[in-house]
Amino acid sequence: MIQLTTPFTEEKIRALKVGDAVEISGTVFTGRDVVHKYLHEGGALPPEVNLRDGIIYHCGPVVMKDAGGQWQVTAAGPTTSIREEPYQGQIIRDFGLRGVIGKGGMGDRTLDACQAVGCVYFHAVGGAAQVLAECITSVKSVHFLKEFGSPEAIWELTVERFPVVVTMDSHGQSLHREVLASSTAELAKNL
Amino acid sequence: MIALQSSLVELIRSASSELPDDVHRAILASLLNEKKDTIAEAALKIIDRNIALAKQKSQPICQDTGSIIFYVTSRLTLDQVGFEETARTAVTEATKKGFLRQNSVDSLTGVNDGTNVGLGSPSVHFHQHRGSTTEVRLILKGGGCENVGAQYSLPNEKLKANRDLDGCRKVILDAVLQAQGKGCGPGILGVCIGGDRATGYEFSKQQFLRKLDDRNSTPVLDQLEQDIVETANRLGIGPMGFGGKTTLLGAKICAANRLPASFFVSISYMCWAYRRQGVALNPQGEIDSWLY
Numbered sequence: 001m002i003q004l005t006t007p008f009t010e011e012k013i014r015a016l017k018v019g020d021a022v023e024i025s026g027t028v029f030t031g032r033d034v035v036h037k038y039l040h041e042g043g044a045l046p047p048e049v050n051l052r053d054g055i056i057y058h059c060g061p062v063v064m065k066d067a068g069g070q071w072q073v074t075a076a077g078p079t080t081s082i083r084e085e086p087y088q089g090q091i092i093r094d095f096g097l098r099g100v101i102g103k104g105g106m107g108d109r110t111l112d113a114c115q116a117v118g119c120v121y122f123h124a125v126g127g128a129a130q131v132l133a134e135c136i137t138s139v140k141s142v143h144f145l146k147e148f149g150s151p152e153a154i155w156e157l158t159v160e161r162f163p164v165v166v167t168m169d170s171h172g173q174s175l176h177r178e179v180l181a182s183s184t185a186e187l188a189k190n191l
Numbered sequence: 192m193i194a195l196q197s198s199l200v201e202l203i204r205s206a207s208s209e210l211p212d213d214v215h216r217a218i219l220a221s222l223l224n225e226k227k228d229t230i231a232e233a234a235l236k237i238i239d240r241n242i243a244l245a246k247q248k249s250q251p252i253c254q255d256t257g258s259i260i261f262y263v264t265s266r267l268t269l270d271q272v273g274f275e276e277t278a279r280t281a282v283t284e285a286t287k288k289g290f291l292r293q294n295s296v297d298s299l300t301g302v303n304d305g306t307n308v309g310l311g312s313p314s315v316h317f318h319q320h321r322g323s324t325t326e327v328r329l330i331l332k333g334g335g336c337e338n339v340g341a342q343y344s345l346p347n348e349k350l351k352a353n354r355d356l357d358g359c360r361k362v363i364l365d366a367v368l369q370a371q372g373k374g375c376g377p378g379i380l381g382v383c384i385g386g387d388r389a390t391g392y393e394f395s396k397q398q399f400l401r402k403l404d405d406r407n408s409t410p411v412l413d414q415l416e417q418d419i420v421e422t423a424n425r426l427g428i429g430p431m432g433f434g435g436k437t438t439l440l441g442a443k444i445c446a447a448n449r450l451p452a453s454f455f456v457s458i459s460y461m462c463w464a465y466r467r468q469g470v471a472l473n474p475q476g477e478i479d480s481w482l483y
Contacts, residue, residue, distance in 0.1 A: 019230065021230065021233065034301070059254070060254060060255070060292070061254055062250075062251055062254050062256075062289060062292045064289045074248075074250050074251070074289050075250055075251040075253070075254035075292070076254055077253055077254050077255075079255065079334075079335060080334075080335040080338065080373050080374075082373060083338075103335070103372070103373075103375070103431065104335070104371070104372050104373035104374075104375075104431075104432065105371075105372065105373075105432065123431065123433075125234045125237045125238060125241075125431060126253075126335060126372075126375035126431060126462070127238065127241065127252065127253040127333075127375045127462055127463060127464035128237050128238060128240075128241040128253075129241065129245070129250075129251055129252060129253045129254040130241050130244035130245045130248065130250060130251075130252065131237050131240050131241045131244060133250075133254075134244070148301075148303075149293060149296065149301075149302070149303030149305070150292070150293045150303065150305070151254075151292060151293065151294065151303070152303070163237065165230050165233075165234075165433070167433075175432075175433065175434070176371065176372070176432060178434075179371065179372070179427070179428060179429070179432055179433070179434050180371055182427055182434075183368055183371070183426040183427055183428045184368060186425060186426045186427055187364055187365075187368050187422075187426055190364070190422050190425060190426075191351075191361060191364070
């Protein structure tokens with residue numbers, strides 16, 4: 001198991017290969033459909049949100065306020081990433097992202113941006129909202145809560161040993177492309 | 192209606208946080224069957240741990256608590272208007288308690304008012320019968336798996352699918368191939384052969400009320416169900432699309448009449464986080480027994 005802490009260097013990210021199991025510690029920012037469209041259309045980030053050398057997590061968590069008025073993440077698995085394919089490549093380039101966490105994988109434009117910039121796609125287990133929420137130790141801030149609603153807001157989260165697998169690396173390799181090709185060939189034999 | 196409201200909140204809590212036993216057993220079997228020390232096996236282990244944690248904490252198995260779909264089978268005298276009003280109140284209460292995410296968005300304005308109540312949410316399907324019992328079943332279906340559902344119109348030249356069972360088989364397997372890992376596999380298919388575009392999807396989702404280990408009473412459909420699961424599991428898509436032995440945990444197929452001009456095959460995909468629960472209610476609206 002590889003341990004990585006944010007912010008990442010290009011060198012550490014370039015060292016990762018498809019199939020590597022990684023545990024991430026540090027800061028991640030959630031961002032999903034509304035955030036990606038907003039940024040792609042030229043929307044500005046609040047100055048506290050610094051994505052450079054960092055991670056965007058495709059996630060719409062369940063977040064509750066506890067008795068002391070503190071935010072607590074009670075469920076936080078990944079959402080399907082492919083919906084961000086029209087926007088992701090540009091956002092990786094514009095903001096200098098080093099990692100994207102999501103599920104289901106992404107397409108060629110994202111893979112190209114990963115190769116150009118030095119970024120990887122980390123696959124978390126879809127639906128594992130409790131295991132992953134346990135790895136979130138605190139909520140540091142939230143942005144666009146009112147404008148975008150809770151699932152679509154940018155949540156700044158501190159994570160500890162958050163388990164993921166590299167399924168798209170910065171060398172042009174994608175597990176998703178491989179599995180699509182092999183399963184397509186296998187189905188042809190079974191029709 | 193107070194008793195009914197608290198029964199429905201409890202039904203929502205249980206559905207959101209406790210995976211049905213039949214589904215859990217199927218996941219455990221797939222874990223044992225998966226090749227050791229692979230990322231597919233590791234994913235299934237996380238899934239198994241997640242199932243236990245959600246139950247222990249009474250928190251959502253998956254943060255996408257999904258479309259809220261009630262199926263009510265009732266005596267003739269049930270007040271359906273009152274039931275639906277109570278269901279909406281129960282959904283709002285369950286959301287405040289964190290059993291449901293603030294998950295319902297106005298499609299025109301993008302506003303999420305945090306209540307989970309609006310046109311179409313929750314959806315309530317009533318079926319009356321002449322007996323005295325009232326049963327309420329609930330499916331919570333996440334958006335990731337909903338997005339990989341598909342509806343085919345036969346014949347489909349590209350897939351060489353004609354208007355027969357072999358054509359149905361081809362398009363169902365194509366839907367599995369197109370879904371890859373995007374719907375949080377290992378998945379479960381609900382399929383309707385026939386119907387119109389609306390009823391086809393509706394019947395396909397009703398298949399999710401069946402238990403995974405039941406068998407179809409129509410022999411040709413039973414055979415097709417077994418064949419789809421077996422063939423899909425030869426494709427090597429695997430848990431999360433990581434590659435591996437289990438792509439589907441089950442397939443449930445029904446047939447509905449169609450027009451001579453139409454031949455739809457409607458396929459709904461359910462993720463491994465298959466949230467389904469049901470209760471039998473007494474006349475006061477209290478829970479008599481659990482159905483799954």
